Amino acid sequence: MQHADIEAPPVLSAHGLSKAFAGRTVVDGVTFDLRPGEVLALVGENGAGKSTTKNMLCGLLTPSGGEIRIDGQPVARLDAEAHGVSAVHQELSLFQTLSVAENICINRLPGHPARIDWAEADRIAREQLAFLGMDIDPRAAVETLGAGRQQLVEIGKALLTTDRVLILDEPTTSLTAVEREKLFEILERLKARGLAIVFISHFMEEIFRVCDSYVVLRDGAQVDAGRLADVSQSRLEELMVGRSVGAARLELPPPQSEEALRVEGLEAADFHDVSLTVRQGEILGIAGLMGAGRTELAEAIFGLRPARGLILVHGQKVSRPSVAAMKRLGACYVPEDRRLNGLFLNRPVRENLSAAALARFVRRVLRGIGFRGERQAAGKVVERMNIAIPHIENPVGDLSGGNQQKVLLGRWLATAPRVAVFDEPTKGVDIGAKFDIHNNIGALAEAGTGVVLISSDLPELLNTAHRIVVMRKGRIVGGFDRAEFDPARIISLAASAETGGRT
Amino acid sequence: MTGSTLTRALSRQKWLPIAIATLVLGAILSLASPSFLTLSNFQSILVQSSVTAIMAVGMAFIILSGGIDISVGAILFFTSALFAQLMMETGSYPLAFVAAMSAATALGALNGLLVVRFGISPLITTLATYSIYRGAAIHLTGAQNIPVPREMGFLGNGKLLGLPVPILLLAVVFALGLYALTRTRFGVHVRAIGNSLRSARETNLPIGRTTVAVYAIGGFVTGIAALILLARVGGLQSGIGIGIEFTVIAAVILGGTKLTGGSGTIVGSVIGAVFLVLIDNGLNLMNASPFVYDVVRGSVLLAAVAVDRVSALRRDRQLRAQKAARLREAHA
């Protein structure tokens, strides 16, 4: 690996960078120097503050404290365009109906504004595509490309507007193994060109392969920074997680023998031949990378996307799965994206809590909702879930992330489920809320519910699950019992490149 | 051409379905009536569609950018009223012409400004300005019908270089619209903003400026349409522009432009307007009651969006099947 010139003056530096929203500090004390040709790893768990830091570094957010320096000069608010900083966000900012050339050149359309030189635009796009090792028609609409190619087009777009600083946010999650290798090659070439890169990732293997230095964030604060050559992978993981694995381990009774949920040979566009079984009182963890098909699997089980295969709840076959049908069988699914798929943000907490169990509150006569029963039930959930709110009539959108997540969980726990599928239940919540949520999931299992826990947070799975299965590229590729949990093997199985790509 | 190539062409060239439908309808009509397939009838159809087709070019920009303008009928009426009133009072063509075109553009731009500045949905915003513009126009004329000078007829029925003037005007608007959408930076921005406002923000595109410009263009071309209409009907009448916004939007949607923005064409919008006139012609041939026209137009619109939806669902299903097949293959 070619080393960055440590003596060169830094092109981008941060000094004590912090950000607070509504008085709550979410990022604090981020400090680093980034030199031309250097790749800096910004690492941390979900919710550690990586996104907020990234958004400050590319000018989408104004820091509340500290300063950003470009070429040693402090800047009040970073202007990405003027300061030569380009970011590739995890959620791509491409225009799906526009062509590849239009997307790549969107900020630098060649020719006069009143007369675009399309031949030149195609040439520029082709040049970028060639640099990125892609042979695609620059006139093709971006929506016709696969996720991996779109990711590379976005990088091409970013490279066109900067030759100084490039920020990449989890750039490999939607790539095949082959594409990933290609990306690493490209990064080498960019380094050689003197580009400074901020690389956000939580894959250790990638970080040690690509990066020169690192900054570790935990719960919004910078806990360590330095050169990767001076740190071991296990040390870095420890810094990220902040506690040794096993510290907050749930002590669970062994599962019962009766099956709660069984899935056999389930097939769809995003996963292939998936079979799994959860027993009553068991917590089954599903590990895997983003895009491995875990969320899609859960959604298919609940009829939210089309699939073929066998689904059994407590031995009863579900012929036409749907959320309502599964609910009748006592099964619930708590989705990953709570703002998009979970909560009714402008509605009161009370309505959000009763949404899944509304039928329980409807009176027999006149078919009206019994508001007193609804309020009491909502109050009970608030207490049980330890939700911090001034009033159950406040809109749920006013709550913090952790409390929102508890509301979503509480909605489904109120249905007293016997099978529960949780998708990233602690994503983006603070430590306290995480603890409460884990305890609630544990209590559920103890009461005999079969639990499926999908999580990208490996320590969470290690601490709560009886059993972990690993999904990769739409398939279950391995399983571990609690006694044989091995973080390194789980990670390598989930991220392994051997059979991943289409070669 | 194989089936799959045809489907692909149909889904890529958004205007092809309406072009084919128009040709088929034209063929049916020429079988039904020998006088249909004549140059003069062809010209007459284009002249009849010129007003809505010109407005459709502007509406295509607005819808492509993710907006909608319900007030275009009121802008059409206001421009006609202002022009007729000024001609009656001053008799000065240059004055009336400049004032009318400026007013049309300004009213459109005002819609855009309100949308950008106040964050109220374009539908409600332009519904409100629809009422304001129409009220203002009637206020201006005192609710009178005003004839325009006879020589104005040139804009509606006259010929230049052997071609009817409305067709020439339509050709110019069409060519400029096509050019602006496909060859200028502005055109790219319009489609980009309509496709994804979030991406447009993250990419730092000039969202406000582009939005105002798009509505201003809608107003400007409506001004041209107003002059043609005024010339063709001989003066200001109280019914001018009522309900035309729906015909114009229907033309754009039939032309394959998505109401959600970001995807669509100028060509399709113009053909959509011609298609609607062809339907009227056909009904006319059948001696249908004029009241039937609305029913047929409404049904055609519903059928068109239903067909579009079915083919989109089918494409989704195919994509899913392909993805599943790839996955199977990868694990085989």
Place this chain on the structure above:
Amino acid sequence: MLTRTLDAARRFPAVPLVAALVTAFSLASPFFLTAGNIEAMLAANAVVLIAAVGMTFVFLAGGIDLSIATVISASAVVSGVVMAATDSVPLGVIAALGTGAGFGALNGVLIGGFGLSPFITTMGTQLIARGLAFILSQGVAVKGTPFWLLDFGFMAWGGIPAVTLVALAVVALAAWALSATGWGREVMLTGSNPAAARFTGIAVGRITFSVYFVSGVLGGLAGFISIANLGNAIPGVGDTLLLMIIGAVVLGGTTMTGGEGSIPRTLLGVALLAVLINGLNLMGIPFYDQLIVQGVLIFVGTWASQALTRRRA
């Protein structure tokens, strides 16, 4: 105290405006607060009120029904034709409600079942309903309204016209259905976040269907009431009401994005426009200037109520 006032203003942003208008007009015209004028004002707005209730459900579920105005016309004409032929008021009611239900069901199936865009779909059915009204009536008022219905149009109890009582009954029923039934709650939740509603097991398609169906039925009822009001079924009776109907709903503070609003708010929105138009009429303001004032009020009112209800950045 301040927060409570602000909270009330959020829920009923139209109240202070209505009060201000009533005060202003009663000062400006001695006729404004007379029993005769109030009765006329109430009767004249029963049709809009009933239709606005239908539109409120559609808005709350996150949709729009552009067809409701011409559905009023079509239902009035169908009902008028049936009554002219049979001289039966019950059959006329059934015909009106049936026509409205038919268009509502068509909208509902296409939008809720088939996933078409509400705007385009109801734009299409709007044209069909208008055509139907004119075809059946040949473009002229349908004669032969039963005498009982003509009498009903003039009936009043304690200064409140019978047609207004019908409209208020609709308002009361709708307010109950929206705020106190499982269906109403599901309408609200669907409009607030359709994806979350789906993930919660709410039959989003069926709920969507139901709001368009209700809107159609209420359009039908409004059409029937228009006959009682005007004495004849007029083919274009509803066509120009769309602006008032949508304007009343958004002025009341129900947003087009769904999940925010209520039936009482719409009642206030209708009251606001009714008072405004009546007052301007009394002051001799010509109809075209009223159009300007209406437009400005709808825009400014919507902006103000959005600003009040927007809680999060």
